[in-house]
Amino acid sequence: MSFLTFLLMLLISFSVCAKDVSAPKKAMVIGVTGQDGAYLTELLLEKGYEVHGVRRRASMFNTRRIDHIYQNRQVDNRRLVLHYGDVTDLATMMVLMREVQPDEVYNLAAEGHEMVSFKMPVYSCTVNAMGTLNILEAIRQSGRKDQIRFFQASSNHIFGSAPEIPQNEQTPMHPTSPYGTSKLFAHWITVNYRESYGMYACNGILFNHESPRRNSTFSTRKITHAIGRILRKEKHTLYLGNLDAMRDWGYAKDYVEAMWLTLQQEKPTDRIIASGESHTVREFTELAFREAGIEIEWHGTGEHEKGVDAKTGKVVVAIDTVYYRPNEINCALGDAAKAQKDLNWKPKTSFNDLVKIMVQSDLSGQNPR
């Protein structure tokens, strides 16, 4: 080899390395149109990633949570690209994995409502369980399985009504709904692909996390959304189910940071992501009304219980048994010590601040359901 050829090869390999160093990391966010998908995409864009969001086709636009960061094809060097895809469709998952060639894949797609999963158990399990397997298989078959890091949005619902309080990574799993059971499959298949194929695949066992972007069929957002309407006199009474269930609620914006940190560690593993505090639905309701200037007094018991505006005597909260669940998690409380130690992560937003953020956002009347 002549000296000139050697020099040329050195230059070429240097330029290839330099390109690799400067090329942005590519993340695939599956479920980009959801609450977490939107916050995670914002975070990844801030960190300089090229984000490939996977959304499913709907007859109405389903991108309202990401419209403010959307970039169309004409934008030079755009860093947010949307693809159509459904996790139940293995063929498309495989094509996307080959075409996009991501460094990191976040699976946030789910039929995520526990109560709805009792009404649509087969579909919920198909999306949550088989959908996760489809993604893992698409990664395994992509020819880049050792280059891709995978995050699975696991859930505290895998524990069900756990005998242990708080729940940690060793707590026995005993889900109490089709949703929880499907998430349990997704959790273990992620572990299985890590152990069987050496893939970098991690579960974040996420406890409830909320925000103004939460769908208003979930208790917290249902409450804050209703308060906005009650104050604007568009509605009189908020109907709820079990007021005494306890949840470990955090702010979604804090939780997506834990997702990202999970994939930046040297070794893959599973971790609880939680606030470490548990509050009843009743407490959330009282605090949210107080934030809007209404003090609640409770009268009656069980399904006849009513929350009354102490000043006006009007009933602002009542029970509708339709919201009682066939099976219930009485107390969710997560121990996130492992995440705190490994990731140096803990939530920045307190329970009181979360309630405040959500109520203030819904008082404006501008925030869609």
Ligand code: NAP
């Ligand atoms: P979310 O707001 O309901 O978002 C779910 C996303 O999944 C949406 O983008 C939805 O699309 C998409 N999706 C649903 N079915 C799909 C399918 N078949 N193919 C492709 N995409 C599909 O949920 P989230 O609160 O952001 O939660 C994100 C993940 O964390 C979920 O896996 C959830 O189970 C898990 N998790 C959440 C919590 C929580 O408290 N938020 C707690 C534990 C675990 P559309 O916009 O078209 O509906």
Ligand code: GDP
């Ligand atoms: P989940 O923990 O993922 O099921 O989150 P949700 O916000 O849907 O439910 C949290 C708790 O609130 C559960 O124990 C429900 O039984 C209770 N809850 C009480 N009333 C309601 C209601 O009207 N809607 C919902 N979604 N939950 C309610």
